[in-house]
Amino acid sequence: MLPDWVYKKCAEVSAVHREAAIAQQAQLTKPTGALGRLEQLAIELAALQATEQPRAARVPIIIFAGDHGIVAQGVSAYPQAVTIAMMANFASGGAAISVLARELGSSLEVVDAGSLAEQEMPGIVTDKPRNGTRDFSVEAALTPEELAFAFETGRRAVARAEAHQPDLLIFGEMGIGNTTTSAAIAASLLGMSAEEIAGSGTGIDAAGRAHKARVIDAAVARHGVAGASPENILRAVGGLEIAAICGAIIAAAQRRIPVLIDGFIVSVAALAAVRLNPSCQPFLLPSHQSAEQGHRLVLRALNVQPLISLDLRLGEGSGAAIALPLVRSACALHNGMATFAQANVPDRPSGPAG
């Protein structure tokens, strides 16, 4: 149903470079382990990039946008027109992720993977099989062909980015209604009720959240996708931008490009990617723990421990972009610090400490 490449094995993590990075960390002028999780991050990145000098300098940001038929059920605090308006805002530089991309020196590509836009928008790559998904409370969101197209959308975006030799990639998303879609996918993949996973999205209240959970649970039951294959779940209750990110993650990992995982929606796409092709898992790097209720559960299922937890719940890739400087610091420290020998600093005796 999905293209063959989706199931092809991702790049091998380099055990040799991991060992070299561990040895390097032990020689740097600091107490062993004193840089905590930044040490682990540098070591993992060295292993993933198969290098002695892990890098997070060139980090293109790609936002995939899509609209969701499910918003007809009143699950979002914002009108559906916001998807297209925000796509224009990304392209013209006024959105949070636009500001962050400038700060980070990152390129920002916006891909219309399935919005309701009737025509091409300036500064935006249009690459979609249809305008918006169907309302999954009444029918399957996508056909098998539309789902396969969305995976190709993701792969094509990674191929464009690859030309600029990225060290990492950040994928973001925009789509009014997509926390509902993501919660439906997560509930189906994890075999949990929507009550445990659905959050307040852009800002619905408790009653709105309860309604959203009921809509999701009814749809999951209607399509019979609790515990089903990722392909069937994505077709029944998926979103075009989410499927594109799923494809993009696998395509990146196949090209040995680690991905800094953003918030709830991107994490759900990552979970679907890992279920489809487990060999992409090591290439998922942590960024943040969002305020969205289900994010913690999805990160746990991904075995990814977030670096920051600042009550962010914006999406757009903004959480990953905000966390990127931590990865850059980890790389700079790993590559730039002096060793005990170089700096002529006495290391502690190897015996028990006093």
Next chain:
Amino acid sequence: MLPDWVYKKCAEVSAVHREAAIAQQAQLTKPTGALGRLEQLAIELAALQATEQPRAARVPIIIFAGDHGIVAQGVSAYPQAVTIAMMANFASGGAAISVLARELGSSLEVVDAGSLAEQEMPGIVTDKPRNGTRDFSVEAALTPEELAFAFETGRRAVARAEAHQPDLLIFGEMGIGNTTTSAAIAASLLGMSAEEIAGSGTGIDAAGRAHKARVIDAAVARHGVAGASPENILRAVGGLEIAAICGAIIAAAQRRIPVLIDGFIVSVAALAAVRLNPSCQPFLLPSHQSAEQGHRLVLRALNVQPLISLDLRLGEGSGAAIALPLVRSACALHNGMATFAQANVPDRPSGPAG
């Protein structure tokens, strides 16, 4: 006992600019509150800097170094000579904080506030009343005059930095034995036992930590400083670099310069500063929660909630430097995002959300 300026009122936080910043955040193209703690950070910074455009661009880093007589009691995993060796490493660019300063575009000044160095070291400002503190397990660490000198050391460093119009300041420390000194100060200020506060520092084991706690408790009892005035506590069990940071924090707040608080040792200096002059409290900005046991207790007493918790325990100002990009992101987003009106994005209806 301390110089008069220590007790002078710090700058007023601008309520007008806080209100303006809150209003600005509400107009930016994102769901209300979706940038979580970064919104609060930008708002507080606008109020502290009394500006509509909070900034964290120019952030000099100043490291205060000192040696500690208490290391004679076997409380550290590293030999005392490491203090001077690391000062040289800071100056020659090989230490973690040197690497981070380069990454951040920050100047790095190293102040010998009381190391055992017999002569001036290249690239280091010498400004100390004596070489190292006395062993506080047998006598008071400092005389009143030496303590007052250390506060002036801090004030002079801030005055030098002020010439470059800093947006924020980061203070770091170096001193083998200074987690023991800091734990003694914190235990005295908070009226708690050292067992609750003393951590493993640069890496002592459980037996070493128990020994360290016993040494501290005995000294606090000997000097009778549990719950005493900050002046008496700093004199009895203090450190020259810690007292210098305490003075520097107050001097910065008096000049309306917020301080990004580093780890356990700097936080203890900040707690002493707040006890001496409560009006400096608003100028303490959070950075990280370290792996050092007592840090959580001290941050709670300071009413400062850390931004990151990555098991860092290096000191040198490194935790604050690693967190600085988060503050920069908060400023960039506050100042650079488009409003709903500017971007022509529909804001949600003001009624209850659906």
